[in-house]
Amino acid sequence: MPPPGILRLLVNGEIVSAKGYEYDNLYIHFFLELPNNWSSLPFQSLSGVTQTCRTRTLGKDNVAFFSYPFSFESFFRKEDRKEDSLPQWPVLYFEVLSLDFWQRYRTEGYGYLVIPATPGCHSLTCSTWRPLQGGTVAELRRFFIGGAPELEDSSYVRVPGTFKGDRLSRFGFRTETTGSVTFILNCVQHARAFVDASTLKKRRQSVLDQLGGFSQQGSVYNVLEAFQRARRRMQEARESLPRDLINTTTTLAPESTA
Structure with a gap:
């Protein structure tokens, strides 16, 4: 049982599949970003890499089935007592890459998803994009020797609107829409306020109500x-x-x- 005023969030997820990408032998690198007032255990790993998966043709798309499980545990403490303040939820960023026979890798796409604020099972499909360098030479380089333009900060994929608010748009930055990745998330919320509400027979549904806030x-x-x-x-x-x-x-x- 977490202490009073703390919301414990458990996410048991699965990277189901990825489809619509140019090259074969795909793998995914992902990490979880925690906004303000969120924390995790010191030994908790917030990132991971899937296995390399070959694609197969289903209809018009080439699909890679990963079925890769992962889990995160984080804690939320409400410190802002303003009535109109809403908590920001963790964001899962991911990068899809391909690997060829000569161990050359290519960036196939970047994407993100916001962890759902409601408990339960959620199936989410997220579209991705990748930086595009114009010209025939860049495409020949990508085909023959691998490599591609990469993002220095993967959180840039979430534009407009970030936790820090220091980036506003991708205007002037050339990108190309690629494929999509499907996730299944089983979210569990654990807080002492749930037990108190059950004992007092009170109906509390929003996170702010569960933590004793206003809504x-x-x-x-x-x-x-x-x-x-x-x-x-x-x-x-x-x-x-x-x-x-x-x-x-x-x-x-x-x-x-x-």
């Missing part, structure tokens, strides 16, 4: 709970009235309506 849903639930309490008080007051008064009110009601 619009929490306000709605408070109004509904107040209405239920008022309704119970009215029923108790009616039951405490004398039976003669209740029978008299019931008898006079038809006459007054007539």
Whole structure:
């Protein structure tokens, strides 16, 4: 059980397949980036590399089936008490590469996915792109000797909008759309607030409510709970009235309506 005010996030995922890429013998390098207020265990590895997988033709696409499992464990602590503040979720960045017979590798595409904020099983397909260097010489170099333009920082793939906010667009940067990668994520959220809500029979669904914060849903639930309490008080007051008064009110009601 995590301490109060801490949300524990467990992600058991699988890289299912990749399709639509130019070359064969694909493998994927991936890593998880944790935004502010998120942390992980010191011995927890947040990156990995799949095995090299050959493709096979299915319809019009060449598909590589990895079925590569991975798991992450991270912790979220809410420090900003503002009402309109929303937590940022971890992002999984990945790079698809190909390897030929001469051990030459080529960058086939970059992509990312944001870890879903809701628990459960999620199947996600993410499109990728790669930097493009114009000219025939660059294409001949890519074909004969391998290699291709690479990103110095893989998090640049998430543009516009990053955690640091220091990059705004890819305007003027030539890219080419490539294939796509399919993931299956099983997300588990673990927090003491879940147990407290179950004990007190309160409905809390958003992460901010589970961590004791403020949200619009929490306000709605408070109004509904107040209405239920008022309704119970009215029923108790009616039951405490004398039976003669209740029978008299019931008898006079038809006459007054007539």
